Amino acid sequence: MTLKPLFALPLLLAVPAAIAASATGELAQVQDHLRAVDSMTADFAQTDRNGKTLGGVLTLKKPGKIRFQYEKGVPILIVGDGKALWFLDYSVRQKQRWPIGNSPLGVLLDPSKDATRFAKVLRGGDPRTISVEARDPRHPEYGQITLFFQRNPAAPGGLMLQGWIALDAQNNRTTIRLSRQVFNGAVADNAFRWRDPTAIGGRN
Numbered sequence: 001m002t003l004k005p006l007f008a009l010p011l012l013l014a015v016p017a018a019i020a021a022s023a024t025g026e027l028a029q030v031q032d033h034l035r036a037v038d039s040m041t042a043d044f045a046q047t048d049r050n051g052k053t054l055g056g057v058l059t060l061k062k063p064g065k066i067r068f069q070y071e072k073g074v075p076i077l078i079v080g081d082g083k084a085l086w087f088l089d090y091s092v093r094q095k096q097r098w099p100i101g102n103s104p105l106g107v108l109l110d111p112s113k114d115a116t117r118f119a120k121v122l123r124g125g126d127p128r129t130i131s132v133e134a135r136d137p138r139h140p141e142y143g144q145i146t147l148f149f150q151r152n153p154a155a156p157g158g159l160m161l162q163g164w165i166a167l168d169a170q171n172n173r174t175t176i177r178l179s180r181q182v183f184n185g186a187v188a189d190n191a192f193r194w195r196d197p198t199a200i201g202g203r204n
Contacts, residue, residue: 026121026130030149033157034108038062039187042178044163049172058178061187064109079194080109090197108161122146130159143168156183 040060047053056070064082075091087096122131128151135144145166152160163177 027119027132029157029159030119030121030130030132030147033149033155033159033161036156037108038184040161040181040183041185041187042181044068045177045179047175047177049174059187059191060108061189061192062109065187065189065192066109067192077194079192081192081194086194088194088197093197095197127151129162155181 037060039062040058042058043055044058045053045055054070054074056068056074059065059067059069064080066078066080066085068078070076075089077086077088077090079086079088085098087098089095119132119134122133124131130149130151131146132149133144133146143166145164147164148162149159150162151158160181161178163175165176166174
């Protein structure tokens with residue numbers, strides 16, 4: 001199963017100012033939502049291009065911390081520890097590191113990010129939802145990510161993040177769907193610790 005397209009790595013969150021000029025009230029509402037979320041937990045279901053689905057638990061805490069804890073038996077862990085985003089594979093004892101800012105998920109982790117600089121609203125037929133695409137047309141090799149929100153007066157900023165679709169440069173598609181979202185609850189910093197898979201006995 002291909003997990004990297006979860007982030008469409010290494011998509012840089014900077015697109016031309018022309019996109020900023022097309023920013024709408026909906027995009028501003030999305031940014032208000034993102035800035036109002038200090039922490040979030042949710043169940044996630046990740047589906048790859050072959051239709052295979054894995055589940056797990058997502059934990060997020062700003063600034064810069066995120067954890068994708070996959071279901072039992074999956075030897076993969078993805079963690080943002082506040083400084084970097086780590087892709088950890090315990091089956092082959094390997095790890096990879098990316099700066100948080102070089103991930104499209106940086107928009108979820110850094111409240112200072114200005115979404116109008118790198119994203120645009122995609123028009124759809126359902127007024128209850130908002131879709132936002134982030135990509136850099138100057139660097140198609142970085143791929144793109146599309147975030148999906150549903151209007152919900154009880155959620156921060158009146159929006160509920162439902163998930164996203166990521167495409168890498170080869171158009172490999174990965175879909176993340178969220179459920180049981182809980183916003184702004186207490187999340188301990190030790191939730192983002194991890195064992196080094198390259199060390200002897202390293203495990204997730």
